[in-house]
Amino acid sequence: IYKHSGELVAKHAFRVASGLDSMVLGETQILGQLKSAVRTAELAGTLGPKLRQLFDASFSVAKFVRTETDVGAHSVSLAAASVKVGERIFGSLSNVNVLFVGAGEMNRICAEYFVSYGIQNISCSNRTLSRAKDLAETLSGDYFPLSDVAHKLEKFDIVLSCTGSPIPVLGKRAIEKAIEARRHKPILLIDLAVPRDIELEASELEDVFLYTVDDLGEIVNDGMRNREGAAREAEKIIVERLVQFKSQLDRKKRIPVIKKFRKRGELIVQIELEKALSSIAKGERPEEVVKVLSRAISNKFMDEPSRALNNDSTGEKLSLSEALERLYGLNKN
Structure with missing residues (x-):
């Protein structure tokens, strides 16, 4: 907290x-x-x-x-690193077809990230079909059983696999057939499983880009x-x-003080101006009235600061003195 x-x-x-x-x-x-x-x-x-x-x-x-x-x-997550690698290979990912093999937590997180990134063509596959269906429905995607992956592999540009299988679920031969069917259009394979879901030998194939969890980990660390x-x-x-x-x-705290200061100044001027106009109306000489007006306004403005300086304690007097010098530029030549 x-x-x-x-x-x-x-x-x-x-x-x-x-x-x-x-x-x-x-x-x-x-x-x-x-x-x-x-x-x-x-x-x-x-x-x-x-x-x-x-x-x-x-x-x-x-x-x-x-x-x-x-x-x-x-990129600081495996999902973000996967997207980054995909953009290196395909550029825009708006039209790529993505397959998630496995319906566990890691694939769910990655799939949700892909969708948030604007990738819409998503399919899910899992040994337990109901789990693939559940994940696919949250992503508005398609789903099919794990046994169909090898046959449908050619349709996908990016395959992200993370199952709990003790042996690879995608072999080199199945991937090779998919590449031939794709007429050597690149395919990105991302293996997040431990042990591995995809045979490492698949990386030897032309137009196949295989990234393991260790490869993505380096991107995340960088x-x-x-x-x-x-x-x-x-x-x-x-x-x-x-x-x-x-x-x-x-500045905002000072605004009310500035407004009060201006209002007080305007009030002093108004009061003294009314007195001056009254004097002129009585026939007094305008030159004398203006002199009296200017002295009265000046005295009213200086009266309270002067009294404050004379009456306050030594410490406060010093700070008031410094404030007046700063406000009116009294130290300037």
Whole structure:
């Protein structure tokens, strides 16, 4: 449980929105959750002006961090690494056909990531057909039994396999036939299983790109190192934006005082102006009236600061004196 106060509240909000406080460094899901929470609070009438200002600043910082750093640009999960490898081979993945062999937790996570990435043509296969059906239905995809994989392999551009089988479920010969049927159109095979689901010899085939969980692990580790470097840049940005945010809050705090000061000045001018106009109406010389008016306004403005300087204690007098010198530029030549 976090408990912060003062500027640490803003710093925490900035870091969370930027993905620096997440278990997966740089992930973007938390930002969406924050925005959703703000909308809910707004609808419920519980989002006051101070919280609105804090979250608006947090979202602005998060956007700037992602624009100016690579904190979210590198693959740090097996699912993201799989997509990255697919883009290297096929470019756009919008029209690729993807097969998930196995219906366990790892494949479910990867399949959901693929769908969130905009990949729609998804099929699932599993030894227990009902589990393949359940997974496929959550993804709006197709499904078929594990025994049909070898015969249907040629239809798929990306095959991601993660079963609990003690022996490979995809052999080199079946893959070779699929490549021939595809007229040597590339196929990406991703083996996340331990022990392996796909015979390693399949990597020897032309136009077959085989990646194991170890290969993807290297991509993920590289991504984490890159994100950690970007996170250090992001932390510097947050410190700078925190200073700006504090300055913005301080300016807002001073606005009521400035308004009161201006209102008081306007009231002094109005009162003295009415006196001056009355004097002119009585026939007094305008030149003399203007002199009296200017002295009266000047005295009214200087009276209270002068009395405060004379009456306050030594410490307060010193700070008031410094404030007056700064406000009116009294040290200037």
